[in-house]
Amino acid sequence: MAKRADKAKQLEIIYLPIGDLLPYVNNSRVHTPAQIAQIARSMREFGWTNPVLIDEAKNLIAGHARILAAQTIGLDRAPCIQLSHLSEPQKKALVLADNKLAENACWNPQLLAVELKALGDSGFDATLAGFESSEIGLLLQPPQLKPVALTRPPKMSWVLIGIPTVEFGGIQSLVDKIAAHPNVLIETVVTDAHKKN
Amino acid sequence: MPTKKTDNGNLREKLFLRRHFIEKYHRPGPFAVIDACAGSGVIWQTLRRQYDCSYWPLDVKPARGRLAVDSVRVLAQAGWKADIVDIDTYGSPWKHWLAMLPNAPLPLTVFVTIGSVKINGVAFTDLTQQKLAGLSFKTLRLPAALAGKLGDFLVSSCLTSSYDYGIIITEALECPAPGNARYIGLRLEQGKRT
Numbered sequence: 001m002a003k004r005a006d007k008a009k010q011l012e013i014i015y016l017p018i019g020d021l022l023p024y025v026n027n028s029r030v031h032t033p034a035q036i037a038q039i040a041r042s043m044r045e046f047g048w049t050n051p052v053l054i055d056e057a058k059n060l061i062a063g064h065a066r067i068l069a070a071q072t073i074g075l076d077r078a079p080c081i082q083l084s085h086l087s088e089p090q091k092k093a094l095v096l097a098d099n100k101l102a103e104n105a106c107w108n109p110q111l112l113a114v115e116l117k118a119l120g121d122s123g124f125d126a127t128l129a130g131f132e133s134s135e136i137g138l139l140l141q142p143p144q145l146k147p148v149a150l151t152r153p154p155k156m157s158w159v160l161i162g163i164p165t166v167e168f169g170g171i172q173s174l175v176d177k178i179a180a181h182p183n184v185l186i187e188t189v190v191t192d193a194h195k196k197n
Numbered sequence: 198m199p200t201k202k203t204d205n206g207n208l209r210e211k212l213f214l215r216r217h218f219i220e221k222y223h224r225p226g227p228f229a230v231i232d233a234c235a236g237s238g239v240i241w242q243t244l245r246r247q248y249d250c251s252y253w254p255l256d257v258k259p260a261r262g263r264l265a266v267d268s269v270r271v272l273a274q275a276g277w278k279a280d281i282v283d284i285d286t287y288g289s290p291w292k293h294w295l296a297m298l299p300n301a302p303l304p305l306t307v308f309v310t311i312g313s314v315k316i317n318g319v320a321f322t323d324l325t326q327q328k329l330a331g332l333s334f335k336t337l338r339l340p341a342a343l344a345g346k347l348g349d350f351l352v353s354s355c356l357t358s359s360y361d362y363g364i365i366i367t368e369a370l371e372c373p374a375p376g377n378a379r380y381i382g383l384r385l386e387q388g389k390r391t
Contacts, residue, residue: 106246148369152357
């Protein structure tokens with residue numbers, strides 16, 4: 001185990017013709033033309049900063065999108081790290097892990113907004129970092145929290161005036177329901193005013 | 198056909214609200230979260246990558262990775278412990294809210310999502326909400342504009358029902374978002390029963 005780890009530590013970057021590299025046929029990661037264009041723009045700006053991973057037979061393990069992007073901008077050689085210490089299952093797993101492990105991270109939106117703003121202020125095109133303009137706009141204008149007005153309702157008095165005695169029975173059940181609430185006091189004034197003396 | 202406006206459509210706002218309270222009251226953790234209406238769990242799936250927390254997803258509907266129980270009944274039991282209760286319901290959070298209050302371990306952060314149901318532009322206020330405010334009409338149909346005004350009153354009434362249990366709300370913040378649902382975060386602390 002330690003021997004394998006030692007081998008992995010001794011990494012060398014070699015430059016190989018892109019045409020010599022073989023994409024993995026079962027690569028399940030899908031790259032849209034828009035994403036390839038983003039990577040190509042990034043390569044033009046920053047150069048090729050991240051070597052691709054290949055096995056002894058020059059099969060690609062990681063870096064399919066970088067190879068596609070490099071081809072669109074006319075690069076013919078790729079920086080590669082050849083990994084000869086991996087078993088077949090390990091290669092398969094690394095093809096997935098190279099994408100999935102990064103996907104499992106998340107952004108701190110507050111710090112991200114600070115960084116994007118700093119880039120914008122310095123005149124740098126922040127879309128080169130892979131963010132869409134609309135996405136940057138949203139991040140730079142985070143939602144605003146507002147206080148919720150909390151007013152405890154006062155003890156309420158429901159005063160029912162002028163209800164003839166004969167009709168009061170009809171609403172008695174409703175009044176009882178309202179009165180059951182702890183915050184409600186009910187005062188009823190039942191009148192017989194409609195009766196003629 | 199009723200449309201309930203509480204889903205993960207406003208994930209950005211929901212996360213923003215939760216992060217505010219976590220940063221203020223629970224960071225660096227660890228802290229415990231009960232997600233009373235876990236659904237697909239996307240909110241806390243995201244937050245758990247960022248914060249050190251133990252997570253208890255509950256939902257009535259069985260699904261892998263969460264407990265299939267009626268979270269109202271869980272919250273109604275004495276003895277549960279959590280630092281955060283998330284009531285991101287598809288509709289009304291008030292049954293959970295009422296069930297939770299007698300047993301809430303304090304201090305506690307609570308998130309509620311308050312949805313609304315509309316049929317042909319007419320808003321129907323929630324029955325539990327009405328009862329908490331002392332309005333016991335079985336059907337209260339109001340024009341949308343009036344329901345909005347009454348809605349503010351009802352929400353305030355429901356939230357402050359915590360005072361009946363000696364629980365004061367020291368912070369109540371809302372994250373406005375598109376749609377009819379309201380996303381509110383609350384900090385509950387021990388107070389005097391009134």
